Amino acid sequence: MRKFQFHPCGNxxxxxNEEIKIFETDFGRLWLLIGLVLLFGVxxxxxxxxxxxxxxxxxxxxxxxxxxxxxxxxxxxxxxxHGAFFGVGAYAGAILATKANFPFILVVPAAxxxxxxxxxxxxxxxxxxxxxxxxIATLAxxxxxxxxxxxxxxxxxGAEGISVVGAxxxxxxxxxxxxxxxxxxxxxxxxxxxxVNLIRTRYGRAFIAIRDNDRAAEGMGIPIFPYKLLSFAxxxxxxxxxxxxxxxxxxxxxxxxFNLWLSIVFIAMIIIGGLGSIPGSVFGAIFIVALxxxxxxxxxxxxxxxxxxxxxxxxxxxxxxxxxxxxVLFIIFEPxxxxxxWRIVRSNFRLWPFSY
Amino acid sequence: xKAFRGEPSIFASARPEDKRxxxxxxxxxxxxxxxTALNKIDLAxxxxxxxxxxxxxxxxxxxxxxxITGYYKPQEGRIFFNGExxxxxxxxxxxxxxxxxxxxxxxxxxxxxxxxxMLLARHVHCHYNVGKASLFSKSVRNEEVYHREILEELIDFxxxxxxxxxxxxxxxYGMRKRVExxxxxxxxxxxxxxxxxxxxxxxxxxxxxxxxxxELNESWDQTMILVEHDMSVVMSISxxxxxxxxxxKLAEGTPDFVQSHPQVIKAxxxxxxxxx
Ligand SMILES: Nc1ncnc2c1ncn2[C@@H]1O[C@H](COP(=O)(O)OP(=O)(O)O)[C@@H](O)[C@H]1O
Ligand SMILES: [Mg+2]
Numbered sequence: 294m295r296k297f298q299f300h301p302c303g304n305x306x307x308x309x310n311e312e313i314k315i316f317e318t319d320f321g322r323l324w325l326l327i328g329l330v331l332l333f334g335v336x337x338x339x340x341x342x343x344x345x346x347x348x349x350x351x352x353x354x355x356x357x358x359x360x361x362x363x364x365x366x367x368x369x370x371x372x373x374x375h376g377a378f379f380g381v382g383a384y385a386g387a388i389l390a391t392k393a394n395f396p397f398i399l400v401v402p403a404a405x406x407x408x409x410x411x412x413x414x415x416x417x418x419x420x421x422x423x424x425x426x427x428x429i430a431t432l433a434x435x436x437x438x439x440x441x442x443x444x445x446x447x448x449x450x451g452a453e454g455i456s457v458v459g460a461x462x463x464x465x466x467x468x469x470x471x472x473x474x475x476x477x478x479x480x481x482x483x484x485x486x487x488x489v490n491l492i493r494t495r496y497g498r499a500f501i502a503i504r505d506n507d508r509a510a511e512g513m514g515i516p517i518f519p520y521k522l523l524s525f526a527x528x529x530x531x532x533x534x535x536x537x538x539x540x541x542x543x544x545x546x547x548x549x550x551f552n553l554w555l556s557i558v559f560i561a562m563i564i565i566g567g568l569g570s571i572p573g574s575v576f577g578a579i580f581i582v583a584l585x586x587x588x589x590x591x592x593x594x595x596x597x598x599x600x601x602x603x604x605x606x607x608x609x610x611x612x613x614x615x616x617x618x619x620x621v622l623f624i625i626f627e628p629x630x631x632x633x634x635w636r637i638v639r640s641n642f643r644l645w646p647f648s649y
Numbered sequence: 650x651k652a653f654r655g656e657p658s659i660f661a662s663a664r665p666e667d668k669r670x671x672x673x674x675x676x677x678x679x680x681x682x683x684x685t686a687l688n689k690i691d692l693a694x695x696x697x698x699x700x701x702x703x704x705x706x707x708x709x710x711x712x713x714x715x716x717i718t719g720y721y722k723p724q725e726g727r728i729f730f731n732g733e734x735x736x737x738x739x740x741x742x743x744x745x746x747x748x749x750x751x752x753x754x755x756x757x758x759x760x761x762x763x764x765x766x767m768l769l770a771r772h773v774h775c776h777y778n779v780g781k782a783s784l785f786s787k788s789v790r791n792e793e794v795y796h797r798e799i800l801e802e803l804i805d806f807x808x809x810x811x812x813x814x815x816x817x818x819x820x821x822y823g824m825r826k827r828v829e830x831x832x833x834x835x836x837x838x839x840x841x842x843x844x845x846x847x848x849x850x851x852x853x854x855x856x857x858x859x860x861x862x863x864e865l866n867e868s869w870d871q872t873m874i875l876v877e878h879d880m881s882v883v884m885s886i887s888x889x890x891x892x893x894x895x896x897x898k899l900a901e902g903t904p905d906f907v908q909s910h911p912q913v914i915k916a917x918x919x920x921x922x923x924x925x
Contacts, residue, residue: 309797310790487783494782494789495775502758502769509756512718514744514773514836523779 315489329482337474345470347586349542352477353535355578358562359488359571360531365560366568367497368524369504370419374431375559377438378415378529380551382408382536387455387546388448397462397541401480404537405530411438412529419521435553442548454547457540467541477538481575484531488571491527500524501569561616565623567630576631584619588612657802659837660869669731670696670747670840670872672717677726679712679896686712687723688896694840699866699873701883703907704893705916710876711753713893714844717874718750719743730840745773749838751829753845753876759818763809763828764800766817770835771796800835807831807861823854830861841865841873847882859886880917884908892916 316322340348361375385404389395395403415434422430442449449455460467467473491497499520502510507517540546558581566577589612627633662668672694679687686709694700702710715721717728719740728736735743749770757766774796777789804813807827812820817828826846833841846862847855863886865871877883883890884904891901894916900907907913 309794309801312797313790313793490783490785491779494777494785494793495772496779496782498765498769499772501761505758505760506756508720509752509758510769511740512744512750512752512756513769513832514741515769516739516741527779 313493315493332478332482333475337471342470345474347582349470349474349477351578351582352474352481353538353542354559354562354582355575356477356481356484356538357532357535358559358566358574358578359484360528360535361559362563362566362568362571362574363488363491363500363531364524364528366563366570366573367492367504368500368521370416370521370524371424371428372416372431372525372528373428373553373556373560374415374434374438375528375532376551376553376555376557377435378408378412378532379536379539379555379559380442380548381411381438381529382533383540383546383551384442384449384455384536385533386537386540387457390457390460390540391455397460397467401534401537405533408533408536409526409530412525412532413522416522416525416529419525420518432553435556439548439552442551449548452547454545455540456545458544460541468544473542477542480534480538484534485571485575488531492571496520496523558616561620563630564620565630567632570630570632572635573630573632576635580619580631584615585612588615657799657806657834659799659802659834660865660871668696668839668870668872670694671729671731672840672874673729674713674717675727675729677713677716677723677728679709679716679721679723685896687716690726690893690896690898692891692898692901694872694874696872697866697870698889699862699875699887701875701877701887701890702893703877703880703883703890704899706878707895708878708893709896710878710893711844712896714750714842714874714876718748718842744836744838747837747839748842749833749836749840750842751826751833751844751846753848755822755825755829757817757825757829757832760816762814762816763804763820763831764813766828767800767803767832767835768796770832771799774837803831803834806834808857823850826850826854827858827861830858834865839872841871843873843875845876845878847877847879855882862886880908 316325336348337345357375357379361372364370364372364375382404385407386400389400389403390397415431415438418430419427443451445451458468462472462476465472467476492500499510499515502513502515503517503520503524511517562577562581563574564577565580566575567573592612623630672692674690674692677687677690678685690709690713692700692702692713702713704710712721716723719735719738719742722737726736727734730743730746730748733746735746738746758769761769775792777786777792781789804810807830809824809827809831812824812828817825820828826849830843830846833843843862846858850858859882862873862875866873866886875883875887887904889902890904890907892899892907892910892913894912899912899916900910902910
């Protein structure tokens, strides 16, 4: 039997295989196990229906945010179209489920693949454009897709949208938030694991190389454009899977949610969570969803308390303001995001009581 | 020369085609607007040779290397590598064909460790696909371990054991040049192209670098093109030297021949008046 390692000190690696493990110590693995037990064994049973709803939203957004982080944080290709790609996934899912009668288990990956294809098309400008110019090109993509959602009525139902109801998985009713919680978080765990794997292989390395120095990347034998497209495809695949889950979760979809604001919210998630960090994407999704809930319930609460109703109407637009403020504060004080905060907290615990 | 250090297994290939590096540059002309950076250059490099290109600053040495490695596209002329016309191929394709290089202004990734930088160079030698990578299957794991072993051998060879986990951005300039050589070697190039590998180095660092290059060339038959504007080192290590000035090849031959060539002396004394 192998020796367990609980401390990242004095454990000398004896093979290169040990070095490419995700967790350095068995402590890390133990925490992962505890986390999974909490996630699947405890949280769904102690959460109120409202809490489950919030957690499900977090899970869906986290999947999309991981995708966007692969594109922006790792490959350095800024996209303002992620919200629309999320919408493509939602529509693809809804259409496959209602018009083609695909079962849930096929709809989600199929929606991911369709969105990946769409994402690649809108990633084509990255062959020539960089930075701000690419940003504008993807913005155009966002608007084109929004237009398609509204105007292609025969397929998308126009402004009325599509409703997806009565979906089941292995005979379980997916309309139930607790059942759906399991579906979402199994997807999130699997998608996180895949992202971590991609990052530690040649694909992740190529993405990072393209982000940091595309001239040198090419000298390393990395074909830049195909890899940018691959990154767009993978990122959109994540958006598509998340979008399809969203369609089932909301049970009916209309074009409104998939606007530029959503794209910006996704970007906010990965900036606040930490660019170039997979766990950061999840932290960012948690932070943003929590912030949204606090803000919307805060204003709602003030509305209901008679005398302050007037004040509430004036602070309603504050939502955007607080959002912007949060992003700016993070960029100034912790540009590496929540992932870095988490790392600092963790290492403080590890080094306690000798934290210097 | 006797190797006391590591003997990297990637150098020890027994198949002659793995080492074959026949480069032929024919009548190459490259212009930038009104400037003619390269004017009708001819150059041939054969397997196992160490050829140096020298010339004053702005002579067009880097431009020539950039043409050979696909960064610049010449207006006229052709470049052949092992019989194949490579003039219009992309840099990444040339890397796959076996042309690896270092850059005059070091193009490493400063935010990454020495090891991560070198691992990037293994890209073309990874054979798994996206599907396998996303699951990190057994074969991917084995391949990654294999690449790590290759890199360790190179790190031993270049005497960089204590640097492997250090950020490249924190290393002194001379060390970065060595890391860049290591990264280029990790590409397993048939033709190694070095742009001013000694620039900005201390004397000790230069000596180490010369030692590595000599060993690569003599013990491992590594074919090399080496650009340098400082004549002294080059004279002692290369078999053949080509001299560029204002985009024109002034002379080519053995160090002794080049050294005594009147036009070369003229160019190096700073006489910029038109040379025949
Ligand atoms: N990308 C470029 N654009 C415009 N001019 C260039 C470019 N690269 C090189 N040159 C010009 O070509 C000439 C040769 O430069 P270079 O090859 O860098 O010389 P060397 O490496 O011998 O010092 C110089 O006059 C330089 O200004
Ligand atoms: Mg130069």
